[in-house]
Amino acid sequence: MEQQNININVAKREKDNKDLRVKVEARDLDLWYSDNHALRNINMDIYEKKITSFIGASGCGKSTFLRCLNRMNDLISDVTIKGKISVDGHNIYAPGVDEVAVRKKIGMVFQQPNPFPKSIYENVAYAPLMHDIVKKGSDCDELVENSLKGAGLWEEVKDKLKEPGTALSGGQQQRLCIARTIAVKPDIILMDEPTSALDPISTQTIESLMLSLKEQFTIIVVTHNMQQATRVADYTAFFHLGEIIEYNETEQIFINPQVSKTEQYITGQFG
Amino acid sequence: MEKNDDYFYIPQLKKRNRNGKIFKWVCASALISALFFLFIFLFDMVRQGYPAFTQAYIETEVTFNEDLKSNPYSAFDSDSFSIISRAWMRGLPRMMDEDPSLKGTEQKIWALANAEVDQYIKGHPHKLRDREQKIVDRMLEEGSIESKFNVIFFLTGDSKIPENAGFYSAIIGSLLTLLVTMTIAVPIGIMTAIYLEEFAPDNKFTQFIEININNLAAIPSILFGLLGLAIFIIFFGVPRSSPLVGGMTLALMSLPIIIVSSKAALKSVPATIRQAGFGLGLTRWQIVRDHVLPLSLPGMLTGSIIALAQAIGETAPLIIVGMIAFVPDAATNILEPATVMPAQIYTWSGMPERMYIEKTAAGILVLLTILLSMNGVAIYLRKKFHTKW
Numbered sequence: 164m165e166q167q168n169i170n171i172n173v174a175k176r177e178k179d180n181k182d183l184r185v186k187v188e189a190r191d192l193d194l195w196y197s198d199n200h201a202l203r204n205i206n207m208d209i210y211e212k213k214i215t216s217f218i219g220a221s222g223c224g225k226s227t228f229l230r231c232l233n234r235m236n237d238l239i240s241d242v243t244i245k246g247k248i249s250v251d252g253h254n255i256y257a258p259g260v261d262e263v264a265v266r267k268k269i270g271m272v273f274q275q276p277n278p279f280p281k282s283i284y285e286n287v288a289y290a291p292l293m294h295d296i297v298k299k300g301s302d303c304d305e306l307v308e309n310s311l312k313g314a315g316l317w318e319e320v321k322d323k324l325k326e327p328g329t330a331l332s333g334g335q336q337q338r339l340c341i342a343r344t345i346a347v348k349p350d351i352i353l354m355d356e357p358t359s360a361l362d363p364i365s366t367q368t369i370e371s372l373m374l375s376l377k378e379q380f381t382i383i384v385v386t387h388n389m390q391q392a393t394r395v396a397d398y399t400a401f402f403h404l405g406e407i408i409e410y411n412e413t414e415q416i417f418i419n420p421q422v423s424k425t426e427q428y429i430t431g432q433f434g
Numbered sequence: 435m436e437k438n439d440d441y442f443y444i445p446q447l448k449k450r451n452r453n454g455k456i457f458k459w460v461c462a463s464a465l466i467s468a469l470f471f472l473f474i475f476l477f478d479m480v481r482q483g484y485p486a487f488t489q490a491y492i493e494t495e496v497t498f499n500e501d502l503k504s505n506p507y508s509a510f511d512s513d514s515f516s517i518i519s520r521a522w523m524r525g526l527p528r529m530m531d532e533d534p535s536l537k538g539t540e541q542k543i544w545a546l547a548n549a550e551v552d553q554y555i556k557g558h559p560h561k562l563r564d565r566e567q568k569i570v571d572r573m574l575e576e577g578s579i580e581s582k583f584n585v586i587f588f589l590t591g592d593s594k595i596p597e598n599a600g601f602y603s604a605i606i607g608s609l610l611t612l613l614v615t616m617t618i619a620v621p622i623g624i625m626t627a628i629y630l631e632e633f634a635p636d637n638k639f640t641q642f643i644e645i646n647i648n649n650l651a652a653i654p655s656i657l658f659g660l661l662g663l664a665i666f667i668i669f670f671g672v673p674r675s676s677p678l679v680g681g682m683t684l685a686l687m688s689l690p691i692i693i694v695s696s697k698a699a700l701k702s703v704p705a706t707i708r709q710a711g712f713g714l715g716l717t718r719w720q721i722v723r724d725h726v727l728p729l730s731l732p733g734m735l736t737g738s739i740i741a742l743a744q745a746i747g748e749t750a751p752l753i754i755v756g757m758i759a760f761v762p763d764a765a766t767n768i769l770e771p772a773t774v775m776p777a778q779i780y781t782w783s784g785m786p787e788r789m790y791i792e793k794t795a796a797g798i799l800v801l802l803t804i805l806l807s808m809n810g811v812a813i814y815l816r817k818k819f820h821t822k823w
Contacts, residue, residue: 235712240636267715277706279725280821289724290714340710347714 186211186351186381187232192246194227194236201227203405205246209398214373214382216392216413219402220434225385228402229353232383233269234262250351267294270349274356276336278328278343283320286328286339287311287346294347306346314342315372334365341372345380352376354384358391370395389429393417401425479802483795485556486587489597490547492518493578496526498536503527513569514545517562521598522546546586547579549596549789555579559788587796591762592778596789599782601797603764607677607757607772608746608804614681614768615688615745620738622685623692627734630693631700632722650690658687659754667755675756675771683755684745691744695737699730732816739812743805749776775801 187209194202202224209215217225230236231248234255248255255265278286287307288297297303307324311317316338320331328339337357344352354373358366373382373395386392392399393413400410401424409416409425420426428434494514496502502509506526510518522545530536551570554560562570573579591603626647634640662683666672672679703726711721752758758777765772773781779797782790 233713235709238712263715263717265715266712270715271709271713273706273709273713275706277704277710279707279710280729281725290716293716293720343710343714353713 183213184211185209186250187383188247188249188252189228189231190247190249192228192231192244192248194224194231194245195243196239197241201405202231205407207400207407207410209381209383211381212377212379213397214377214384214395215398215400216396217383217385217400217402218387218389218392218428220428221387223402224405225400225402226355229355229383229385232351232353233266233271235266235271237262267347268349269351269353270344270347271353271355272337272340272344272357275360276333276340278331278336278339280327280329282325283311283328283331283339284324287343290343291346291348296346296348310342310346311339313345313376314338315368315375316342332365334361334368337361337365337369338372341369341376345376349380351381351383354382356385356387359387366391389417401428403428479795479798482792483797483799485558486792486796487584488581489584489586490552490555491544491580491582492547492551492573493542493580494518494545495540495542496545497540498526498530499538502530516566517547517551517570519546519548519595519597521593521595544580544582546597549787551579552597553788555581558792587793591764592760592773592781593762594760596785596787596793599790599793601775601778601793601800603761604773604775604778604797605800606764607680607761608774610677610765610768610772611680611684611752611757611774612742612746614677615684616738616742618682618685619688619692619741619745623689623738623741624696624734626689627693627696627700628722628727631697632718632726647690647693651694654750655687655748656750656754658683659751661686662751662755673769673771675759675761675773676769677765677772678768679755680752680757680772680774681768683751684748687748687751688741688745691741692738695741696730696734699733699737700726702733703729728819729821732819735815735819736812739808739815743808743812746774746808747776747801747805749774749780752777753780775804 185208187207189205189207189209192202192205193200205228217229219225227236231244232255236242236244244256246256250265250268254260255269279289281289284307287310288303291297291306292299292303297306308317308321311320316335319335320326320339328336331339337360341352341357358369361369370391373384376382377397384391384396396413398410399413399416401408401416401420401422403424409420409422411421415421416425417429420429492514494510496509499509506523507515507520509526510523550560550562550566554562554567554570555574570579586598587600587602588605589602590598590600593599630640630644662679666679666682667674672682707725707729708721711725752774757772757774758781759771759773760781761771761773775797779794779801782794782797
């Protein structure tokens with residue numbers, strides 16, 4: 164109960180703040196992997212054009228919840244999901260909603276950089292072409308250029324767009340994956356530990372990229388790295404054993420946690 | 435000063451190292467003996483088979499007259515008659531029909547020697563009588579017997595006259611059969627694999643199907659022959675001995691192998707590629723078509739070619755569907771009776787005449803060459819379509 168009150172408090176306070184708009188609403192969300200109750204009664208509002216981070220120990224359900232937000236869990240058999248997730252007030256789990264259309268609006272960047280084994284250009288252009296966002300030709304070239312610029316990769320690759328995306332360094336590959344995602348023009352970008360496979364310098368580049376991307380996109384990031392949450396996130400949710408223990412402005416979570424479990428986690432007493 | 439004490443000493447280390455070395459050598463000797471047997475086999479095949487690629491010809495005088503048409507044997511004296519191939523003599527009237535200018539002339543031509551002469555000059559056991567041997571010896575001195583490249587082996591079909599027996603109809607039969615097998619098994623196999631691996635839900639039913647496909651790959655091939663006989667010939671009435679029925683039977687046999695290897699090729703494409711596609715809102719079909727298939731294509735091609743290579747070397751199921759029949763003329767379409775290379779080799783291996791021994795070995799060499807080149811193509815395609823990453 165304690166946690167519910169806190170979350171509602173956050174919601175109340177933020178509603179007073181006129182700049183904030185709720186982008187994603189999760190209500191009474193429960194998820195089971197066959198018999199394993201992996202998410203319990205998740206209620207959460209995620210705000211538009213902010214970075215929200217999910218922290219918590221391994222197996223706490225933070226990635227599972229992230230994957231609920233663009234229905235990636237539908238790909239796993241034996242998953243049961245109850246409850247509701249709405250984006251701009253539209254339930255993504257409503258009958259008749261195609262998960263492919265959901266994922267076009269809600270893009271995803273993964274832990275391991277996973278460019279397609281094709282050229283840099285094709286990596287960015289493929290999905291927009293498939294979605295009919297652009298036709299082949301100068302429009303497409305422009306979109307590729309803008310997306311790569313948006314991901315801060317253009318200067319490094321503009322002379323080698325024909326080379327395979329897999330030949331880039333790890334950090335560059337991850338930025339290519341981000342460019343590929345923003346080329347589809349989603350509203351929301353989900354990032355599942357986007358820097359955990361990268362070196363510190365690439366991590367820094369990605370983090371500053373995230374900060375610049377939040378002007379256009381709502382970003383939700385799962386991270387193992389609490390310092391990263393403090394560096395980039397406006398809001399932070401702490402997950403434990405499938406529940407949201409605490410959700411607040413990042414500063415509040417780290418300076419003034421309301422729940423003792425949160426304090427234990429951020430001070431490194433477990434996890 | 436360097437100290438030389440027991441600081442780095444472990445009691446059983448010597449023994450452990452020795453055990454490791456022994457194991458390494460046991461493994462290496464397994465490889466060496468395998469190579470040894472392979473070498474012996476190849477060496478023996480080449481030694482026995484290469485004489486079949488040459489054949490003895492005799493320079494002889496033929497009078498082309500009307501008698502020759504009704505009785506070609508009459509054109510020869512008793513000396514030549516006993517050493518020239520009957521099959522060749524029977525071909526004379528046709529030679530005259532094809533070239534009418536020969537009529538009424540006397541020509542010196544190279545005639546095919548019979549099998550015994552051929553075996554005699556190759557130094558093999560033969561059944562020439564003393565008188566014939568003397569004739570042959572004399573002709574050898576005169577230079578009117580020569581060993582020439584054996585075109586007959588590659589241009590004619592089977593024959594009961596050993597010097598006239600060739601591999602051609604078997605090669606054509608094998609190619610037609612393989613064509614049928616390929617057309618049926620490769621598309622069905624690859625599409626089944628794509629469905630099972632990419633689209634099918636993972637439930638009890640699909641698991642049951644997959645287990646059974648794996649089991650089918652291990653079924654003795656002769657059972658597929660019985661299946662082909664029962665279903666294709668008896669139930670559907672497909673002509674017996676035809677490349678169509680043989681090809682369909684071999685397709686049944688190759689299908690599980692193609693499915694299993696194509697599934698493995700699809701499985702080897704990392705899941706992260708599919709996730710990337712899903713994360714971008716691509717449909718499953720788009721992901722499979724443009725990202726998964728290009729990566730798994732080399733593996734699928736290799737698996738299919740290996741399965742087809744196995745099919746081309748298969749004898750047992752084809753014997754059951756009648757492809758072991760004596761077929762002197764090459765089939766011109768997939769409904770005519772035909773024989774295949776391994777069946778032809780099997781038939782020759784049971785023939786009493788000495789000359790068929792070398793034909794058997796030569797047939798094996800041709801079959802091996804075709805199998806090796808198919809494997810070479812598989813390697814080439816794998817290299818060519820391999821995507822770097």
